[in-house]
Amino acid sequence: MPEYIPPTLDWVKKHVELYEGSGGTKATTLPNTDMPCIIVTHVGNKTGGIRKIPLMRVKVDDTYVLIGSMGGQPKNPVWVYNLRANPDVEIRDGTDVIKMRAREVEDDQERSRLWEASADAYPPYNDYQAKTERKIPVFVAEPV
Numbered sequence: 001m002p003e004y005i006p007p008t009l010d011w012v013k014k015h016v017e018l019y020e021g022s023g024g025t026k027a028t029t030l031p032n033t034d035m036p037c038i039i040v041t042h043v044g045n046k047t048g049g050i051r052k053i054p055l056m057r058v059k060v061d062d063t064y065v066l067i068g069s070m071g072g073q074p075k076n077p078v079w080v081y082n083l084r085a086n087p088d089v090e091i092r093d094g095t096d097v098i099k100m101r102a103r104e105v106e107d108d109q110e111r112s113r114l115w116e117a118s119a120d121a122y123p124p125y126n127d128y129q130a131k132t133e134r135k136i137p138v139f140v141a142e143p144v
Helices: 010-021 078-085 108-121 124-131
Strands: 037-043 050-056 063-067 088-093 096-104 138-143
Touching: 010 037, 010 050, 037 078, 050 063, 050 078, 063 096, 063 108, 078 096, 108 124, 108 138
Parallel strands: none
Antiparallel strands: 037 050, 037 088, 063 138, 088 096, 096 138
């Protein structure tokens, strides 16, 4: 069984611990907001370890949209590379835990539709895209 490697940022680590430790009844929103979030459990592409990251909850039908914004930083978050290498994920949405497979959205029309849904759920995504020259990766997690 691969080892769990906690997030390196202290606030992220604490958020994941509270969300997971409560069975999905606490920390279901982004800290200091009322914006719902999910926990994405995935495998590190270099370490092979289990990783967990909170992301904004963007649900479209029976899928989740995962935005690699990193607040508009110039580089992608590490989890983007992990999902590209290991697309099997587990999503915790509150008390529900669902096995899913993530795929990066390449089709411009699909990406535009999912980006719009994501920006509706979390408007700062548009600011993040304006802040960076990179094209922010968009993934969709679909039921296995």
